[in-house]
Each structure stands twice: as C-alpha cells, then as structure tokens.
Amino acid sequence: MDYSHLVDLDKQTVSPKVFADEDVYRVEQEKVFGRCWLYIGHECQLENPGDFLSTYMAEEPVIFVRDRNGELRVFLNSCRHRGVKVCRVDSGNTKVFTCPYHGWSYSTDGSLQGVPQQRTAYHNELDKSQWGLIEVPRVESHAGLVFACFDPDAQSLADYLGGMAWYLDLILRRSKAGTVVTPGVHRWRLGGNWKLAAEQFGGDNYHA
Secondary structure, three states: OOOHHHEEOOOOEEOHHHHOOHHHHHHHHHHOOOOOOEEEEEHHHOOOOOEEEEEEEOOEEEEEEEOOOOOEEEEEOOOOOOOOOOOOOOEEEOOEEEOOOOOOEEEOOOOEEEOOOHHHHHOOOOOHHHOOOOEOOEEEEEOOEEEEEOOOOOOOHHHHHOOHHHHHHHHHOOOOOOOOOOOOOOOOOOOOOHHHHHHHHHOOHHHO
C-alpha cells in the first residue's frame, strides 16, 4: 500500500492518521519493528548465568537471558508445543524454563531438555534438537545497552546507530565504571500509539 499521501515533505507535516490508523500500525509491526534493532535491556540486569527477564519486542513476548556459558540471548516466550508462555514472571534466575501446560522444559540456551511421557506420547520419535525455543537471530550491545533484531540480515548495531552512538556515549561513558539501571520492574502503560511517546522527545525543543 502507498502511504506517501500521509506525509507532506514540503510542509514537513504528517497526517494525524499515522497515529491512529490500524493499517499503518500493522505495517509498522512488520516494516519497522520487524527489521530494526530494538532495545531489550541492560547488561547489568543479567549479571550471572541463568539470570533472565521477560519483556517484549514490539508485541512479541520474549525472554532475555544469560545462558550457562555467559552468553546473552533472546528467545520468543512461547513453547514449541502449544505456544503457551514458558516464562510467566518478570525476572529471576533459573536453569530451565518449564511450560505450565504440558511440562516441556528448555535450557537457558533454548534447547529442549525435557518432554513428559516422551516414550508413550511420541514413541521416542521426537527429535528434541529440532524443537528448542525460537531464538531472535541478532543480539548486540553498545555501552551496556543490549539490542535485538528479528532480521538475520540486518546491518550491524554499530552501523544502525551511526552518529547517534556519539550522543549515547556522552551519557553512558561518562564514568569508567559505566552505567547501571535502577533495580526492579518498571512499567508505563500508554493509552495511545507508540509514536506519541517518541514525539514527546523528538518533536520539538519544548521536550528536549
């Protein structure tokens, strides 16, 4: 679909429809959030192997976890059996994520570890190596900030940030100790389009 009529480049204005049109929003889920690097958390939130937090990438629930080898990973928070969330708490430390529906369990590296009654239910024919959690293919960090991307062919995080990295470093690298985030769970619910929040900071100097 052509959405060029919603933007007037000469007048530097956009139609109010970009903040309210359901079709525009759905296209954004694919073209914007499905391709861009999205902030997922801070390295200090997962200090130890097994540390995790549950969050979202756009509308997709995901698990941000440090696996037993210390690698930061992001998985879809969805059991491969029937799609139920395997992680139902905000954060913690664990060795496995267990689905509350049928008990399939997954290691922090996403691999399928346990299937109840595997012999009788699947006649030992289930190849567990093919049924691990779906992993978000790209995870990279900058100055402690961790980003993830659904697009395996996306440009690197460094290229994506471009000149913005300089501004981030002004804040994030002021101390050799780096930065940390305030502990605990923080939620803000906005009854409106995601761009309304972005416009508060990028729209004009009143909110800069």
